[in-house]
Amino acid sequence: MFRFIRIALSDFADLLFPTLCLGCTRSLTANEKILCTRCRINLPETGQHRRADDDHILNKFAGKVPIQFVASYLHFSKGGIVQKLIHRIKYKGQKEAAREMALWYGDLLKREGSKLPELDLLISVPMSKARLQQRGFNQAEWIAAGLSEALAVPMQADILVRKRFRSSQTRKNRIERWENVKNEFVVRQADVIQGLRVALVDDVLTTGATLEACAVALLQAGCSSVSVLTLAATR
Incomplete structure (x- = not known):
């Protein structure tokens, strides 16, 4: 009743x-x-999970840091639906949308991601305390949670720590973005990730500077390999 x-x-x-x-x-x-x-x-799907040799996306990291695998769910274009979705997630508090889209992507990876390597752990890209307090949640954590559920791979949000808030990356070029984030990330539990195959999870892959800085910290702390999974990527 x-x-x-x-x-x-x-x-x-x-x-x-x-x-x-x-x-x-x-x-x-x-x-x-x-x-x-x-x-x-x-939705403008990239299909990158089916190709291990997507030069455009791999070139974002070429010669900088050894990334095992990179794939993004959707193409991000200015004024398009993906930009609208990311904006609603980040600035309108639609965190459940981040998790739901990650579930869709995780299911796609599980069914069609023949190039996806074996993974031991998903690690979300962290926010500074100031930005987290400002926004109220970290969208990368919600994305990682959805991927974790779909792929049956554990995730942790407290492995990487961002030391302090820097200025927004939005209008910076590749070099300026790297200068803005290098040495920003610290691994808090190095013993937990020794020898693990991890994947960094974030919302949008642009120049790759932030993810590169995270990968450097993880590899130096003892990870055996680092891959990258994001909801979207710029062309």
């Missing part, structure tokens, strides 16, 4: 305050989450 009442109240609330697609703002059906079926089908 109580279950029936809860369901009825939930349905009534949906009529008054329908859940909207984060892409086109249409009302979602009961079987849709985050995006309507049309928006989800039209």
Whole structure:
């Protein structure tokens, strides 16, 4: 009886305050989450998980740090749906959207990611305490949680620590981004990651400077290999 009442109240609330697609703002059906079926089908997937030799994305790290594998779920373009989704996640508090999209990506990797190496641990890119207090959550943690659930690979959010807040990376070039983050990351539990094959998880791969700095810290602390998984990547 109580279950029936809860369901009825939930349905009534949906009529008054329908859940909207984060892409086109249409009302979602009961079987849709985050995006309507049309928006989800039209997401600009990269397909990078099927190719171990994607020169464009690998070149972001070439000659800088040995990254075993790099893949991003979606292409990020200015003004596109992916930018809208990332903006809603980071600045509108849509953290559940980050986890849900990561579940979609993790399922795709599990089904089609034949090039994905064996992984022992997922590590989210950390925020500074100041930025975390400002935003209230770290979107990379929510993405890592979704990937962890889908891939059945454990994740930890407290391995890497960002020492302090630096200026935003948004309008910086490759060199400026690296100068902004080099030596910023510290491994707090080096004994936990000795010899492990880890994957760094973040929202968007742009120049790769932040992920590069994280990878350097992890490799110096004893990881056997570092891969990179992100929700999106710039072209």
